[in-house]
Amino acid sequence: MKKENRAKTELNDLPQEILINILLRLPIKSLVRSICVSKQWRSLIQDHAKTARRPKILVYKTHLKFSFQSIDQQCRVESVRKPWKKMLPLLAEIAIMGSCNGLLLLRIESDLFLWNPLKRCSKKVLAYHRLGDAGYDVVSGLCFDSLRNEYKAVMALAHESPDYGGEFMVIGSFRSKIWTYVQFPYSIRTVKPGPVLNEHLHWLASKESWGHFLSTHQIVSFDPRSNKFKKVPMPQPKEEDGDGDIILGLGALDGCLCMTRFNNPRNFEGNVEVLAMKEYDMKSSWTVMFTISNSARVFRSYHGFVPLCSTKNNEVIMNLCVGVDEGYVTAYNPKDNSNRDILVATDNYDFNAIMYEESLVTPPDYNWEEEELRGEATYFEKYRSGSVGKRKRMRNGFWRYLELEEEEYEMFGLDLEMVSKELASELEELELEEE
Amino acid sequence: MSSSLEKNMLILRSSDGEEFIVPEVVAVMSKAIKNMVEDECASNTIPVPNVDANILAMVIEFCKKHDESEAEAASDLKTFDSEFVNRGQEALYDLITAANFRDVKELLDALCQNVAEMIKGKSVHHIRIQFLGYQLFEILTSNFIWNIWCDRDFD
Incomplete structure (x- = not known):
């Protein structure tokens, strides 16, 4: 039924080598998108993924x-x-x-x-x-x-x-x-x-x-x-x-x-x-x-x-x-x-x-994961994948990262104590207004 | 007829019986015909099955132009190519089939490039409707979320 509805000649009727010839001329981004078009296209593109450069x-x-x-x-x-x-x-x-x-x-x-x-x-x-x-x-x-x-x-x-x-x-x-x-x-x-x-x-x-x-x-x-x-x-x-x-x-x-x-x-x-x-x-x-x-x-x-x-x-x-x-x-x-x-x-x-x-x-x-389990992977792998809380817990064991973090604050011209003092005074003002 | 054949002319007969007289240099741009001529298994008339008169005329026009303009500027040829391949889809596919069957490399390259340009930058729905003959209702009833995922931008 479906076949009858469709136009007489379409892209899929062409021989496969022609189709892949056409697809490999696409920019890579269009090629990635074309993977989703149909099952036939997907298998074609995946078979030729190594040649698409x-x-x-x-x-x-x-x-x-x-x-x-x-x-x-x-x-x-x-x-x-x-x-x-x-x-x-x-x-x-x-x-x-x-x-x-x-x-x-x-x-x-x-x-x-x-x-x-x-x-x-x-x-x-x-x-x-x-x-x-x-x-x-x-x-x-x-x-x-x-x-x-x-x-x-x-x-x-x-x-x-x-x-x-x-x-x-x-x-x-x-x-x-x-x-x-x-x-x-x-x-x-x-x-x-x-x-x-x-x-x-x-x-x-x-x-x-x-x-x-x-x-x-x-x-x-x-x-x-x-x-x-x-x-x-x-x-x-x-x-x-x-x-x-x-x-x-x-x-x-x-x-x-x-x-x-x-x-x-x-x-x-x-x-x-x-x-x-x-x-x-x-x-x-x-x-x-x-x-x-x-x-x-x-x-x-x-x-x-x-x-x-x-x-x-x-x-x-x-x-x-x-x-x-x-x-x-x-x-x-x-x-x-x-x-x-x-x-x-x-x-x-x-x-x-x-x-x-x-x-x-x-x-x-x-298989770097094996090494990670043995505790040999370094901070970055975990740092990248962890949540904020997890990262805080991570810090204790990784002095190098902590040191750099302090330097970062200096680079931005931020003083941690100053920031916390400002926050505290703002809170006090708010409380006073409420009273 | 015999005089024309002396000047290295060949006769191509399309699937619906029409005959074209072409110089041999032009005809041998098709690898398939070239092989036939070299093996001397071709008589004066070469049948070209699967290709009707309309398409064969187009292919010959393309080959003639490429043969003549070998010495001309490449940019001229390029503009000719881009105008030549700028056709409706159905003619385009027929041309591709003919070029593939007759093994005309330049034509096949130009055509495939053109189709690639058409596909380039289009969304998945667009490609499905325009090139694969999907109907609109098929797309609407298929997995909606999946389709949205497919169409997300890769930037």
Whole structure:
């Protein structure tokens, strides 16, 4: 009966491969909504959830005021909901440590979480207690081992005092929850983060011991299967007698490893070249994609000039760190050498951008709950999920949190005694009026 | 007839018997026809079942335009594409079926993109009524709360 009522041809009459072809062209938000349309659509979308990915950029500021924003391929800026539900301590150290397979690795104090911003779910996966000690310089990454179906976190840690371990590299396995030390043949202080490609994590590193930013760099890749670092073939250096280039940033554009370097490395002026390795692990396939020359900022951008993502109209979005406290996310158009700013931060020390893929992937379950039952999970997990009363009871056992809370009051310029006195006098006045 | 065939012309016959004379370069944009021509199993007349004259004419128009304008600006082609696929739903689905059956990749891409644009940003009810032929009463009588949940905004 129903069939007769309906129009002669409709979307469901088309072959399934066409339907999924159409659905996978939708923006992810529309795709999520389409799950509810019918059972057939739901199963189709869920079967193909892993292939539905849209490159996006997450821009985050973590200094005093946390904020997350995302930029899509049409350069639209949206704010992203924070992954925690209640307010965190004001001075909590928060960082995005890496992205892989549509998930982000988030660090809050010494805890690591996997986070999917679209699905708004975050799960605690690991903890590294040394991170709770202040003063570590951390560079990190997330990678996926498809053979063992396991994620791994890689961290390069450096501390000024040798009592805290000095400089070392650790790898955390999400399944076994064990951190292992690995050898790293380069100076750890010079490490700069890069993208994940071909299941390998890519980093920049330098031989020179004390991270001088004008030393030459080597791209290294980390293989999660063998837990080892190896060199990635580099292009012909600009200076023929030199031993390499000063690389400003490492990124991935359209599935190719990309890097930026000065066109004229002797006097650091003028142009910046963007190179891409068209075929992975092939030295001869490094090609110059385009040159950026018109920006006065380029001259000062030696702290970072990272290619992030290409847009729908063939622009390339770059993240520039100028000086120490200026950050720009800018779209460059290689055709006419023009540029436009998408986001600007001129007074923020912690302005960062990372490429990730918007997807329907859920963070895999690594059974942290077991550890929580044994009393090993730290305050955040409980703090986030507890009621006010429960949280008050929690405070006694967690001195770190209490301390931060006091600092918070100071930051807001509030004096607890003053507030309570004011309240008391108001109450007295009310009582007097009633009498 | 034979003179036209010497210039690499092919005859396509639609399901309702109408014949179209098309240059071979245009006809081989369809992978299915290309395979037939390469295997030399095609006689002068190639039957195109499942596709009626109306739709076949549209497909040929699209292929011709794409063949001619290879050297032209890509933006021109894009505006042509967007105008070409801007049709009623029924014609659109027929075109998709034809493009899929004949394996014309460019046309299929343009059409699917168009349908995706139509679906984009619509509510679940809207999609059900417009694309799946649901009737209004079916939606009203189905689980009301569930439908409200489905339609909540994801922002």
